Amino acid sequence: MAVLHRASWVVPVTSAPIQNGAVLVEHGRVVKVAKSAEFKGLDAKIIDYGQGVLMPGLVNGHTHLELSHCVATVNDNPGDMVAWIADLLRFRETYTDDDVVSRAGECVAGMILEGVDLIVDIGNDPSFVRSSSDSKVLFFHELLGLSQKAALFMGEVLESRATNYTCHAPYSTSLSLLQQIKRQASDLKHIMPIHVAESLAEMDFIKTGQGDFKLFLEERGFWDGSFVAPESSPVKYLNDLGLLDPDTLCVHCVHVDEHDLQTLYETEAKVCLCLGSNEYLGVGLPPVPQMLEIGLLPCLGTDSLASNPQVSIWREMNLVHQHFPTVTAAQIIHMATRNGATALQCSEYGSLSAGAVSMIFVEYAGNTPLDYLSFNSSPKQVTRCM
Numbered sequence: 116m117a118v119l120h121r122a123s124w125v126v127p128v129t130s131a132p133i134q135n136g137a138v139l140v141e142h143g144r145v146v147k148v149a150k151s152a153e154f155k156g157l158d159a160k161i162i163d164y165g166q167g168v169l170m171p172g173l174v175n176g177h178t179h180l181e182l183s184h185c186v187a188t189v190n191d192n193p194g195d196m197v198a199w200i201a202d203l204l205r206f207r208e209t210y211t212d213d214d215v216v217s218r219a220g221e222c223v224a225g226m227i228l229e230g231v232d233l234i235v236d237i238g239n240d241p242s243f244v245r246s247s248s249d250s251k252v253l254f255f256h257e258l259l260g261l262s263q264k265a266a267l268f269m270g271e272v273l274e275s276r277a278t279n280y281t282c283h284a285p286y287s288t289s290l291s292l293l294q295q296i297k298r299q300a301s302d303l304k305h306i307m308p309i310h311v312a313e314s315l316a317e318m319d320f321i322k323t324g325q326g327d328f329k330l331f332l333e334e335r336g337f338w339d340g341s342f343v344a345p346e347s348s349p350v351k352y353l354n355d356l357g358l359l360d361p362d363t364l365c366v367h368c369v370h371v372d373e374h375d376l377q378t379l380y381e382t383e384a385k386v387c388l389c390l391g392s393n394e395y396l397g398v399g400l401p402p403v404p405q406m407l408e409i410g411l412l413p414c415l416g417t418d419s420l421a422s423n424p425q426v427s428i429w430r431e432m433n434l435v436h437q438h439f440p441t442v443t444a445a446q447i448i449h450m451a452t453r454n455g456a457t458a459l460q461c462s463e464y465g466s467l468s469a470g471a472v473s474m475i476f477v478e479y480a481g482n483t484p485l486d487y488l489s490f491n492s493s494p495k496q497v498t499r500c501m
């Protein structure tokens with residue numbers, strides 16, 4: 116049966132907000148969005164939400180649910196990403212698989228409560244995450260290995276084609292393995308998320324082959340000397356390897372110069388910002404206004420609880436506003452919805468266009484709904500509508 120959802124505001128994202136709007140839904144899909152008055156006399160069940168905003172569910176473009184038990188508290192080494200990785204590896208070993216599964220489940224539940232409908236989850240073990248019927252979790256099994264031995268082993272894992280595989284980062288994955296994973300992702304026609312240009316240690320390592328990452332790998336016996344530094348930026352390196360195209364999702368992009376931004380734009384690679392994580396790790400912040408100016412359409416990700424005290428897309432939206440006040444409310448809402456759905460190639464999410472399958476209601480009394488959704492840091496009261 117047709118259901119007409121009404122509220123004081125409808126924010127379809129792909130078109131201007133509608134005051135006293137309504138959304139007609141049939142068979143779980145949006146059919147039409149318009150002023151409430153346009154639906155007068157329609158034979159449909161009516162749900163009137165009152166004061167607030169009907170909008171698409173949010174999209175979380177990057178997290179690691181299997182790290183939900185590694186709760187970020189105080190970062191003892193701000194700016195030192197290598198030290199954080201070492202701490203994380205130690206911390207992970209103190210928990211059982213059951214802890215990991217239950218904390219990952221709680222984390223997804225929290226995201227669903229706040230209105231997230233689509234999640235990119237990167238992990239090392241798919242069994243840690245049970246997808247929920249209320250949200251779509253796109254899982255990618257992350258592979259890494261810089262030494263020849265590790266890359267060969269991971270290449271064999273890749274051959275199993277057991278799930279969708281992706282690369283960890285340019286500093287942790289050998290050239291051949293990066294290309295092999297990208298080739299398979301292209302063959303299987305799925306997107307390929309990858310951490311890119313997150314820290315200065317990464318920039319140093321890709322530029323010179325030296326620095327903290329090399330010491331870290333040496334200490335752990337993972338350094339065999341086969342890595343040859345490309346002496347470029349991580350973005351240029353990935354592009355030179357043929358890894359950047361519209362199906363690649365570059366996560367972080369903190370340290371990108373104008374040439375890198377131009378490369379990302381020309382290759383149509385997608386970008387996912389994780390400001391909460393960047394802030395916590397003290398690695399710097401991405402040049403968001405410059406990204407928008409050049410025509411990039413970044414989406415938002417929370418990263419995991421291991422590097423972000425709160426995994427909330429509402430908070431990530433607010434962080435964009437706090438750090439980059441020139442970015443408009445409409446641009447921030449796009450980041451949290453439509454841009455994410457586009458990057459993940461899930462066109463039925465991220466807007467209330469015809470065919471959309473995701474809608475939430477956010478309580479709000481006022482006349483500037485876009486500002487409220489993007490700029491206001493107070494917790495949002497969310498009801499799921501579809």
Ligand SMILES: [Zn+2]
Pocket residue numbers: 177178179310366418419
């Ligand atoms: Zn990550």
